Amino acid sequence: MNLATLVFSALYQFGDAFAFLVLSACGLAVIFGMMGVINLAHGEFIMCGAYVTAATVHAGLPLPLGILAGTIVSALVGVVVELVVIRHLYDRPLDTIVATWGLSLIATQGTLIMVGSTMAGVGTPFGSFQVGDYSYSIYRIVLFCAALGVLAGLYALFNWTRFGVLARATIQVPHMAAALGVDTRLIYSLTFACGAGLAGLAGGLYAPTMTLVPTMGATFIMEAFVTVVIGGADVFLGTAPAGGVLAIVKSVMTSWQGQLFGQIGLLVAVIIVVRVLPKGISGFVLRERT
Amino acid sequence: MSKSVLRGLRAAALTGTLVLGSSLALAAENPIKLGVLEDQSGDFAAATIGKVHAIQLATEEINKAGGIMGRPLELVAYDTQSDNTRYQEFMRRVLQRDKVDVVFAGFSSASREAYRPIVDQFNGFAFYNNQYEGGVCDGHMIVTGAVPEQQFSTLIPYMMEKYGKNVYTLAADYNFGQISAEWVRKIVKENGGKMAGEEFIPLGVSQFSQSIQNIQKAKPDFVVTLLVGTAQASYYEQAASANVNLPMASSVNVGQGYEHKRFKPPSLKDMYVTTNYIEEIDSPKSKEFYAKFKAKFPSEPYVNQEAENSYLAVYLYKQMVERAKSTKREDIRKVIALGDVCMDAPEGKVCIDPKSQHMSHTIYLAKVGADHAISFPKTWEDIKPYWLGEAGCDLTKKDPMAQYTPSNPPPKP
Known part of the structure; x- marks a missing residue:
């Protein structure tokens, strides 16, 4: 086996792990990392996106539009959840754990009762390509590009747009922002919806590659929390490097010793990073800058 | 309404206790209680909801035809949520509080091994209606699923x-x-x-x-x-x-x-x-079973082998109780020891092996085509669960209540 094949396969596995970590974590990075809401229903927003995507594709929509529909529906559900539940609990972070956990149980069981125990898959598009001895799925490259796109989009949104500035101001010093005439309630709502929509996007993107069941959100939740905890409060400066570091650990450990050690490696890396950098990677980077 | 009745109702509502209605004539008799612990939610639910439905179907048929020895069959079902600790909790509950005569329980082998010591401890009687890795040599258990x-x-x-x-x-x-x-x-x-x-x-x-x-x-x-x-x-x-x-x-x-x-x-x-069964099997018995299943549960996504195992297990239990004229485990095991507890199941003829209390099966080789249609290139009839017996497990003589594997066989006498 030649070197180029080995390098490509290592890069591919890294990209694959990176995409999964970043896409699972982005929505949570906004809701938990930025807003400080410990959202245990994150996986169910992902499930919602995946289900809506699959349903619309079954109804005849092309996959990209289906994914868009999944994203939008999840964002709208996010708005409703924020209005009804989360809004009243911003200064009670421990209570949000219970509330969002309850929401997640209701969502999982409600889906099971209403939609049934499984939903038919939609099939992965694009086919495969060959490098050396190995064949790879093209869609996995699409997922990697989508992860990069989402990170770039988030950076642009929170740094270059008026909404981004207002959102950061509102979350940093809410009463000052309100005094300056910012409608903080609206900003909170929109930011939460943005996080929920990103979760839905992750669900939509992974829907063609996975089993569609009410409990599918659970397979994302560990990776999502791990990435956000390591990343810290800044969506871009945290999630991107955290995803990178964890993807290296995970892909190297998995190719060396199998899936179990990949997961062990992931958790050990988290313990080390949290111990050394209590504010996460972004906390470390930002402190260096100031 | 008294407080305890209220509490009972609330517990029933919370846990989803399911009591199937039985005809008035039968209700006069003391019912035979069958505990059902299966995953109706969680990671395994897709494969196991059909088992609960199959048990409900068989129970309804048996009760319509007069029950077991004139006694109606009553189901006490709990959702074990694909969670091993729920199995332990509910196994204690059905054996101690609901005092069921027999329990049908379990999908994953982890959950079976979680509840099996409790069945042994409280001297219960359980059916594991699932294919698995084999090797359970336990007089408190009957296994209707296929083994390696x-x-x-x-x-x-x-x-x-x-x-x-x-x-x-x-x-x-x-x-x-x-x-x-x-x-x-x-x-x-x-x-x-x-x-x-x-x-x-x-x-x-x-x-x-x-x-x-x-x-x-x-x-x-x-x-x-x-x-x-x-x-x-x-x-x-x-x-x-x-x-x-x-x-x-x-x-x-x-x-x-x-x-x-x-x-x-x-x-x-x-x-x-x-x-040993999937809904595509093209025999009159299989077709009949499938039609009955779909008539009662039209939205069932698939009738799988564990559904058939669960269905036939209810009928096997009926046969054994009627032959033993008792619901006591020891009396029923005397009937099993005769070695002729058999029935014509939807898959074909099945019999219980007295040594291991496992079942013989017709094994179908199913091949999935490019269009996901199923064909059956080969069928093996009457394959016996021979390994445990050959390895030295004989429940008619000794009950070690253990699980064995090829690398950890029963101790030689």
């Missing part, structure tokens, strides 16, 4: 002859996957093949890029997939999209999780499964 000597001794040699002798095993990382992989290893060796590789996947893992690459690196002739739970089923779609294009063999797929219905063709192309 029925599923692998047929499947693996067939695959090795057809595709080649290099075998790769991809298995779920818990007792079922580990022990089943041990069986595969043993049978591959006995047939002069070799293991190209093995990987064990933790339950709940859904991303398989690296495992797919490991398989491609090992270049096996076919892959034995012993993946369990809905998360792990994502493997097929991902392997197909990476164009792995290897034949697959399994004892759990299709027959339990109906992956060929859930995934878009051709992701399960060339999957071979040995199963």
Whole structure:
């Protein structure tokens, strides 16, 4: 086996792990990392996106539009959840754990009762390509590009747009922002919806590659929390490097010793990073800058 | 309404206690209580909701026809949520508080091993209506599902002859996957093949890029997939999209999780499964069972082998109680010891083996085509669960209440 094949396969596995970590974590990075809401229903927003995507594709929509529909529906559900539940609990972070956990149980069981125990898959598009001895799925490259796109989009949104500035101001010093005439309630709502929509996007993107069941959100939740905890409060400066570091650990450990050690490696890396950098990677980077 | 009645009602509402109605004439008699502990939610629900429905169907039929010895059959069902600790909790509850006569319980082997000591401790009587890794030698248990000597001794040699002798095993990382992989290893060796590789996947893992690459690196002739739970089923779609294009063999797929219905063709192309029942089996008995099932549960996505195992188990229990004229376990085991507890099930004739209290089965080799249609290249009739008996487990003489494996056989006397 030649070197180029080995390098490509290592890069591919890294990209694959990176995409999964970043896409699972982005929505949570906004809701938990930025807003400080410990959202245990994150996986169910992902499930919602995946289900809506699959349903619309079954109804005849092309996959990209289906994914868009999944994203939008999840964002709208996010708005409703924020209005009804989360809004009243911003200064009670421990209570949000219970509330969002309850929401997640209701969502999982409600889906099971209403939609049934499984939903038919939609099939992965694009086919495969060959490098050396190995064949790879093209869609996995699409997922990697989508992860990069989402990170770039988030950076642009929170740094270059008026909404981004207002959102950061509102979350940093809410009463000052309100005094300056910012409608903080609206900003909170929109930011939460943005996080929920990103979760839905992750669900939509992974829907063609996975089993569609009410409990599918659970397979994302560990990776999502791990990435956000390591990343810290800044969506871009945290999630991107955290995803990178964890993807290296995970892909190297998995190719060396199998899936179990990949997961062990992931958790050990988290313990080390949290111990050394209590504010996460972004906390470390930002402190260096100031 | 008294406080205790209220509390009872509330507990019933909370836990979803299910009491099937029975006709007035029967209600006069003291009912026979059957506990049902199956996963109606959680990771395994897709494969197990049909088991509960099958038990309900059989119970309804039996009660309509006059019950068991004139006594109606009453179900006490709890949702175990794919959670091992729930099994322990509810097993204690059905045995101690509900005082059921028999319990039908369990999908995953982890949950079975979680509740089995409780059945032994409280001297209960349980049916495990599920295919599994084999080896349970316990007088408190009757197993109606298929075991490795029925599923692998047929499947693996067939695959090795057809595709080649290099075998790769991809298995779920818990007792079922580990022990089943041990069986595969043993049978591959006995047939002069070799293991190209093995990987064990933790339950709940859904991303398989690296495992797919490991398989491609090992270049096996076919892959034995012993993946369990809905998360792990994502493997097929991902392997197909990476164009792995290897034949697959399994004892759990299709027959339990109906992956060929859930995934878009051709992701399960060339999957071979040995199963004792799936709804595609084209015999009059099977058709009749399928029609009855669909009439009662029209929205059932699939009638799988565990549904059939559960259905026939209710009838087997009826037969044994009527022959023993008692619901006591010791009386029923005397009937089993006669060695002629058999019935014409939807799959064909099945009998209980007195030594191991496991069942003989008709084993169908199901092949999934490129369009996900099922064909049956081969059928083996009356395959006995012989391993435990040959290895030295004889429940008619001694009840060790243990589980054995090829590397840990029963102690020689």
